[in-house]
Amino acid sequence: MSVVKLRLAGPLQSWGSQSRFVRRGTEREPTKSGIIGMVAAARGLRRSDPLEDLLGLRLGVRIDQPGQRVPDFQTARRPRRDGSGEITWHALPLSRRYYLSDAVFLAVLEGDRALVEAVDAAVRAPHFPLYLGRRSCPPAGPVALGVADCDMAEALATQPWLASTRVQRSRRDRMVELATVCDVAPDDPRAESLRDMPVSFDPNRREYAWRSIVRDTVTIPNEHGVADSEPEHDPMTLLGG
Incomplete structure (x- = not known):
């Protein structure tokens, strides 16, 4: 079994699973529908194309930097032409949308070697632009982290921490515990x-099925951590006699 590893980071991300009407929410971590949609776009699939090969991939997500959940209110107007040909503008309902700001995730897709290599190649040279849940959320920096011959659990436990240097230095521990969300069997x-x-991204018949997940943690090294025996720097000692 092999995996392809993806770095999902950007100023804003939004991974909705229960968005309805004028309220568009986001989960605290990337959804499988969002990641499969991103990979499908990278491979040049249209919304009406079948997804069977991608749906067989197992997904694991590690929350390297949770970010902040922020709301956004959006307004829009629609043009309408009256009988005289004059255009008037009509306001659409106010929508409330939620995003994750300054978040970083490690996403791991597990499957056959040929398929994960194809995913890696597509993400490196995408057919359609990549975005993190919504078109207004482009990724910051390269997404592809490469292919490895291991399972999903090993990849999540061995990939170096992807959080920013600022965040890593703020956690002084030499080892850090990170939350994970992974596909599991329904039983x-x-x-x-x-x-x-x-099941289908076709705008005329969008369909989603239930997915079984398990929430857990992994512990990985923090290269910016401080050893237990190393005293914390105290600048006031320089003033001593």
């Missing part, structure tokens, strides 16, 4: 259900 006693498995 796993720890499983939660999320309606997040894309």
Whole structure:
């Protein structure tokens, strides 16, 4: 089994699983529907194209930098031409949308070597632009982190921490515990259900199925951490006699 690793980071991200009408929410971590949609766009698939090969990939997400959840209010107007040919503008309902600001995630897709290599190649040279959940959320920096011959759990536990240097230095521990969200079998006693498995992105018949996930943690090194035996710097000692 092999994996392809993706770095999902940007000023804003939005990963909705229950967006309805004028309220567009976001989960605290990337959704499978959002990541599969991004990969499908990278491979040049249209919204009406089948997704069967991608749906067989298992997904694991590590929350390297959770960011902040922020709201946004959006207004829009629609032009309408009256009988005289004059155009008037009509306001559409106010919508409330939520985003994750300054977040960083490690996403791992597990599957056959040929398929994950194809995903890696597509993300490096995408057919359509990549975005993090919504078109207004482009990624910051390269997304592809390469392919590895290991399973999803090993990849999540061994990939170096992707948080910014500022965040890593703010955590003085030499080892840090990071939350993970991974696909599991439906009969796993720890499983939660999320309606997040894309069956079709076709605008005329969008369809999502239930997905079983488990929330856990992994512990990884912090290269900017301070050893337990190393005393914290106290600048006031320089004033001593």
